[in-house]
Amino acid sequence: MSTDFQSARVALGARLRELRVEAGLDGKGAAARLGWQRSKVSRLENGKQTPSAADLASWAVAVGRPDCVSELQGRLTGLESQYRSWRRQxxxxxxxxxxxxxxxxxxxxxxxxxxxxxxxxxxxxxxxxxxxxxxxxxxxxxxxxxxxxxxxxxxxxxxxxxxxxxxxxxxxxxxxxxxxxxxxxxxxxxxxxxxxxxxxxxxxxxxxxxxxxxxxxxxxxxxxxxxxxxxxxxxxxxxxxxxxxxxxxxxxxxxxxxxxxxxxxxxxxxxxxxxxxxxxx
The missing domain is CATH 3.30.870 (Endonuclease; Chain A)
Known part of the structure; x- marks a missing residue:
């Protein structure tokens, strides 16, 4: 995987973690609120998995920051406009x-x-x-x-x-x-x-x-x-x-x-x- 792509994904994960911490949630609490496995929360926050637009919208709502949906999805769009998976294309x-x-x-x-x-x-x-x-x-x-x-x-x-x-x-x-x-x-x-x-x-x-x-x-x-x-x-x-x-x-x-x-x-x-x-x- 491209180093630039991975760096951008790690930065997005760090932003997700920041929003979770601001909401007073630990990883287990965020996973429960989202209805996800704890491992998915960890992978997203550590830049080991690329979130979907729906994942980001759910995250923003779960941490009480629906106003951040556009920001998070904008970061994803920027990432995907540069690095386009063959699976999707x-x-x-x-x-x-x-x-x-x-x-x-x-x-x-x-x-x-x-x-x-x-x-x-x-x-x-x-x-x-x-x-x-x-x-x-x-x-x-x-x-x-x-x-x-x-x-x-x-x-x-x-x-x-x-x-x-x-x-x-x-x-x-x-x-x-x-x-x-x-x-x-x-x-x-x-x-x-x-x-x-x-x-x-x-x-x-x-x-x-x-x-x-x-x-x-x-x-x-x-x-x-x-x-x-x-x-x-x-x-x-x-x-x-x-x-x-x-x-x-x-x-x-x-x-x-x-x-x-x-x-x-x-x-x-x-x-x-x-x-x-x-x-x-």
């Missing part, structure tokens, strides 16, 4: 998140990204995307809407051909080797990348496995203009908007870009990975 499938991504991309002139495990969604073929979504459906145990999600992803790629936009992406070579789909689908995806290298709106760099780097490609991230950074983890998606954090990710992107190959060198590298799929195992 994908509760009804992938399509809604795809539509949100299309909107963010459409509102940006320059997008910089780093991917260390997969081909970026903007560059995926329909079949490669289908395997990505299938895996997510199984892993997150969510509603299956693969066909709708694939259509949305491909529709979102239309922005690649709009004059005046810039898509500057770095892909770690390991992502080109990683097999999440059958060899023929993987081969077609690599061929798609080779074809994108010459597109005037796309700057595609590949960080070779043997490259010397100043910054390790620890995880993927996307930078939308200079207003937003999106980072994916297994459980959450982080939407980071403060200037210091954006500057930090910009520096990470710049350092990784120093080790990347571009143009014909990138095409050759991708081509070698593509050719390796034809070799007998």
């Amino acid at each position: 994908l509760a009804r499938g992938h399509r809604a998140r795809q539509e949100q991504g299309i909107a963010e991309t459409g509102g940006s002139r320059t997008i910089r990204g780093v991917e260390v495990a997969l081909v970026p969604g903007l560059f995926q073929t329909a079949e490669y995307a289908r395997w990505v979504f299938r895996a997510n459906v199984e892993f997150h145990r969510i509603e299956k809407d693969t066909d709708e999600a694939v259509r949305a992803r491909i529709r979102g790629q239309e922005v690649l051909y709009e004059p005046g936009r810039r898509f500057r992406f770095l892909i770690w070579e390991g992502a080109l080797h990683l097999r999440i789909c059958p060899a023929d689908v993987h081969a077609a995806q690599l061929e798609r990348l080779i074809g994108l290298v010459g597109l005037d709106t796309v700057e595609l760099g590949v960080i070779p496995l043997r490259a010397e780097v100043r910054r390790t490609p620890a995880h993927g991230f996307w930078i939308y203009d200079r207003r937003l950074v999106i980072v994916e983890t297994i459980s959450n998606e982080m939407w980071l908007e403060d200037e210091d954090t954006i500057s930090l990710y910009e520096r990470a992107w710049d350092w990784l870009a120093e080790s990347a190959v571009h143009g014909t060198d990138a095409q050759r590298l991708i081509g070698r990975v593509r050719a390796s799929l034809d070799r007998p195992t």
